[in-house]
Amino acid sequence: MRPVRPPLPITFDPANTLESNDMNVETTLHSATQIAPKDHNTEALVLSCMDFRMMDPVADFLSRKGLKGKYDMVAIAGAAIGVMNDAKPAWGELFWDHVGLARDLHGIRRVIVIDHRDCGACKAFVSSDCASDRQGELEIHTKWLTDLMAEVTRRAPDLEVELFLMDLDGTVEEITC
Numbered sequence: 780m781r782p783v784r785p786p787l788p789i790t791f792d793p794a795n796t797l798e799s800n801d802m803n804v805e806t807t808l809h810s811a812t813q814i815a816p817k818d819h820n821t822e823a824l825v826l827s828c829m830d831f832r833m834m835d836p837v838a839d840f841l842s843r844k845g846l847k848g849k850y851d852m853v854a855i856a857g858a859a860i861g862v863m864n865d866a867k868p869a870w871g872e873l874f875w876d877h878v879g880l881a882r883d884l885h886g887i888r889r890v891i892v893i894d895h896r897d898c899g900a901c902k903a904f905v906s907s908d909c910a911s912d913r914q915g916e917l918e919i920h921t922k923w924l925t926d927l928m929a930e931v932t933r934r935a936p937d938l939e940v941e942l943f944l945m946d947l948d949g950t951v952e953e954i955t956c
């Protein structure tokens with residue numbers, strides 16, 4: 780029989796309240812960095828697509844940004860589209876829980892979101908010809924990425940957000956609002 784795991788010490792509440800089961804106290808997200816031990820802090824949480832083709836390009840890009848070994852990672856099909864689409868609400872819930880954990884346990888200061896071109900989740904959730912026109916594809920991802928940015932800001936106003944659309948060859952476009 781598998782041993783029963785103790786609950787995670789922290790749970791993320793969309794109402795911006797964190798509850799620590801260990802300490803039986805409530806604290807706001809704004810005090811999260813005080814909970815994380817200083818030597819256990821890191822810079823960012825990265826959201827990328829699960830697509831195997833993007834793993835090396837994403838890691839290379841983050842290394843070029845000086846973030847090698849300095850980020851938590853969540854990979855969800857479609858990245859921003861996976862988190863924000865209505866068809867898979869559990870995916871969004873998983874992501875927001877992880878933002879809370881990364882903030883509380885590792886004191887992250889920013890969320891970096893990397894969508895990519897020719898994404899199967901974009902074709903599945905948005906449009907089957909999502910990737911047929913580069914400008915249209917850019918506009919689709921820009922919409923989902925900026926929606927996600929607004930939601931991060933609503934839930935955790937102190938976190939910075941950076942948005943990118945990556946091509947399969949690792950070329951990156953920064954999405955600015």
Ligand SMILES: [Zn+2]
Nearest residue numbers: 828830857898
């Ligand atoms: Zn994808």
